[in-house]
Amino acid sequence: MSFDRVFKLYDRIAITGAPQCGKTTLAKTITDRPVLHSDDFKHLAWSDASQVMADKANAIEGPLIVEGVAVPRALRKGMKIDAVILLTQPKLAPEKRDPVRWKHQVAMGKGVMKVLREWRANNPRIPVYAEPFPGERIGQNIADDDPNELEHEA
Secondary structure: OOHHHHHHHOOEEEEEEOOOOOHHHHHHOOOOOOEEEHHHHOOOOHHHHHHHHHHHHHHOOOOEEEEOOOHHHHHHOOOOOOEEEEEOOOOOOHHHOOHHHHHHHHHHHHHHHHHHHHHHHHOOOOOEEEOOOOOOOOOEEOOOOOHHHHOOOO
16 A cells, blocks of 8 residues: 555554654645644654644544654653554665764664654554565555564664
């Protein structure tokens, strides 16, 4: 299933993944509903940012996009969505990556996946559509797969 199809099928969609995977870029293509960016809350403490994001999202009735690395934590704190898009492929070419910054981005990506896996274990009916891992087709609904399959090394 293409991500365009996901946007047509579901009203409230969360877009998440590691840094530099295209979350904000994908969200910018959406013009038919409001978008909340987790970067808009990064001035807050780590835990507060995801709680405020969840509260703001839940206060909006109807269609909505939420995107960013804080999305899994906001989901864990009760943010209501209909589907998740998981971006897994870094968009920055390896030769353009700052090695020190990249190390931190990989670590953040692992944290995103850990929290998303924990959330998904308690919310198995909410579909998660991911970019392809090796051997998968794009937009595969991984909601019925083993939660451990969410692991992805950047």
